[in-house]
Amino acid sequence: MQKFYDIGLKSLYKPEFNYELCDGCAECAKECSFNEIKINLKDGKKLPVANQKSCGACHRCELTCPRGAITIVDRPSPLRVNKSWDYRNVNRIHLQASSGAVVLTGMGSDNNLPMYFDRITFNACQVTNPSIDPQREPMETFTYLGRKEVSYGKDHKANKLLEIDLPLVFGPMSYGSISLNLQKALARVATKKQMLWYSGEGGLHRDLYDYAPRAVLQIASGRFGVSPEYLRVGSAYQIKIGQGAKPGIGGHLPGEKVLPGISETRMIPLHSDAISPAPQHDIYSIEDLRLLIYAIKEANDYKPVCVKIAAVHNVAAIATGVVHAGADMIYIDGFRGGSGATPSIVRDNVGIPIELALAVVDERLRKEGIRHKASIIAAGGVRNSADVMKCIALGADAVAIGTAALIACGCHMCQRCHSGKCPWGLTTNEEDLMKRLDVDWAEERLANLIEGWHHEMQEIMGLNGIYDIGSFRGNRLLLRGLGLNAKELEVLGIQHAGE
Incomplete structure (x- = not known):
């Protein structure tokens, strides 16, 4: 079946690049083990670009950038606000609809339950x-x-x-x-x-x-x-x-x-x-x-x-x-x-x-x-x-x-x-x-x-x-x-x- 477009949600986080500070060293792309940052050439200058889809906010690129040109920021909600259908539930549906698999994760539960x-x-x-x-x-x-x-x-x-x-x-x-x-x-x-x-x-x-x-x-x-x-x-x-x-x-x-x-x-x-x-x-x-x-x-x-x-x-x-x-x-x-x-x-x-x-x-x-x-x-x-x-x-x-x-x-x-x-x-x-x-x-x-x-x-x-x-x-x-x-x-x- 032909894939017309990807309807999956974007990440809740994204790296923002200060291109005035960036010197095109490409260190961020090397440090990102998930290959979420690519280096593009624009007017002869190397510039990092994020895929805007899968940043997990590990902050590796931000903390290893020698120029301090990267900041990980929260992205505004990628879907219409609905208390019953929040990002977690909607994104899980998209993941399973595209893969048919059990959704795995790491760490302990971060549900908003009593501590x-x-x-x-x-x-x-x-x-x-x-x-x-x-x-x-x-x-x-x-x-x-x-x-x-x-x-x-x-x-x-x-x-x-x-x-x-x-x-x-x-x-x-x-x-x-x-x-x-x-x-x-x-x-x-x-x-x-x-x-x-x-x-x-x-x-x-x-x-x-x-x-x-x-x-x-x-x-x-x-x-x-x-x-x-x-x-x-x-x-x-x-x-x-x-x-x-x-x-x-x-x-x-x-x-x-x-x-x-x-x-x-x-x-x-x-x-x-x-x-x-x-x-x-x-x-x-x-x-x-x-x-x-x-x-x-x-x-x-x-x-x-x-x-x-x-x-x-x-x-x-x-x-x-x-x-x-x-x-x-x-x-x-x-x-x-x-x-x-x-x-x-x-x-x-x-x-x-x-x-x-x-x-x-x-x-x-x-x-x-x-x-x-x-x-x-x-x-x-x-x-x-x-x-x-x-x-x-x-x-x-x-x-x-x-x-x-x-x-x-x-x-x-x-x-x-x-x-x-x-x-x-x-x-x-x-x-x-x-x-x-x-x-x-x-x-x-x-x-x-x-x-x-x-x-x-x-x-x-x-x-x-x-x-x-x-x-x-x-x-x-x-x-x-x-x-x-x-x-x-x-x-x-x-x-x-x-x-």
Whole structure:
């Protein structure tokens, strides 16, 4: 059929060029990994021109222009304003009408839904309950993760705890979904700061084996990269049941991102889609989960096993079953959790916020008298140290970050992680793009971020008169809600401001 015209929408963003400043160096065209900028000749002068169609506002051209001649601006709405049929929905229809495919995206959900972190505020000491100055007095943020039951005697099956210097970890981002350079930076900082980093479901690259003592290695439904050696080198292991950005479906690494290193590490053919099944095909009950947990423990001298679940409506009951199955840690991923590739329809419409899921899981485990049997790690939309401490007060033992770490290393949230063309070298393993991310630079940035958050977490502890993180954990009396209804306050287990 003859194509008469393209009716797809233009992008919400566009680069504007100041041709008086531009010297025609063509650097912008070289830096744009999506080929959205071309160089035209006009009156013998090279001039950059954008296609006006697909700019994702990654800002790479703007920030690398040596003359400062480019500005990324918002484009006026490319369609008639209609609250029911906004740009997101109309553009998705055009994309699917032209391709017949599922629309993929990256990062976590950016739907305009309640952000409970922003509606919760901390208490502070005044007069009768003096605060603590963290600059002058010691503040303890050491955290132990794992099953905290008492074991007597020297038993190789006794509970093994993981010690971290602060209740913060780097969440699962697999080799393939992110670049090897970024994963190296995460591993280095986790080792330096005595944290943990999660490998994700892509196996462990040979260059990262030196950092395995601080790694929690993932075993997902696709079993990518899982080998006898893999099951020996980690500090702990994570069974992936669900993910906040795509609950109920498996992992998906597009074939264009399966380059030689990923192919070798994941043990799959070059350029083939790495699609993990939706369920783990040997887990259809809590009893099946228990079998896998203890098979992993037997294989690695009873190192801790973590189970990752998505925050869904019945998350409290699921978490209870996971603890009874023998998990040492529960990793709960909220619906704003990031992803390298996920169907946008799933990302934006499935799951619940981590704040609600965390509160109900902590409460259920306490009521059943099994809270001590597993540590809770909260993830999904954690943006700053205040969010971390709110998670701790709601019941988390530790908090995982992913997107925040990407932003620290240059991510501009263009949400095209699935393309394999990340212009900042973060979610690509193409050689020429990956080298844009200097490992030492990324390591320094991440270390600074963690250091800053650590100081701020101690400040929040101090202003509440608490010097040990254990006294902050699950202490919901420190929190108050703002503008929340009675049911939301009940689920969160906190009082309204003023009470």
